[in-house]
Amino acid sequence: MIKRKIFGASYGFGDWLMQRGTALIMALYATLILVVLAIVQPSTYLEWRSIFDNRIMAFLTFIYLVALFFHAWIGVRDIWMDYVKNAGVRLLLLMATLAATIGYTGWAVQILWRV
Numbered sequence: 001m002i003k004r005k006i007f008g009a010s011y012g013f014g015d016w017l018m019q020r021g022t023a024l025i026m027a028l029y030a031t032l033i034l035v036v037l038a039i040v041q042p043s044t045y046l047e048w049r050s051i052f053d054n055r056i057m058a059f060l061t062f063i064y065l066v067a068l069f070f071h072a073w074i075g076v077r078d079i080w081m082d083y084v085k086n087a088g089v090r091l092l093l094l095m096a097t098l099a100a101t102i103g104y105t106g107w108a109v110q111i112l113w114r115v
Helices: 013-040 045-053 055-083 087-113
Strands: none
Touching: 013 045, 013 055, 045 055, 055 087
16 A cells, blocks of 8 residues: 655645634633623733733633734745745745744743743
């Protein structure tokens, strides 16, 4: 039996499941933040800041952002793999997208924990 490698956007159950998993995390967080905002009803900067000074809320926000960045990485990666035919340009775009998502994650840490 010959196993053939398929080069492309690596469509498959794993990518599909990851997209759905990250979407579920984002939907749950969106529900949570709407409930928190309805209860707290922040109107000043200090009230907004107090929401995220809570370490649990900061952690849940970080989990949301990681899910968002990973969700975006999978989607944009698939777009590059499907529509950019030149391998060099595609590799450059993939590296730029990956660098941006890693950078955004670091930025989120800096904002949430004021590093």
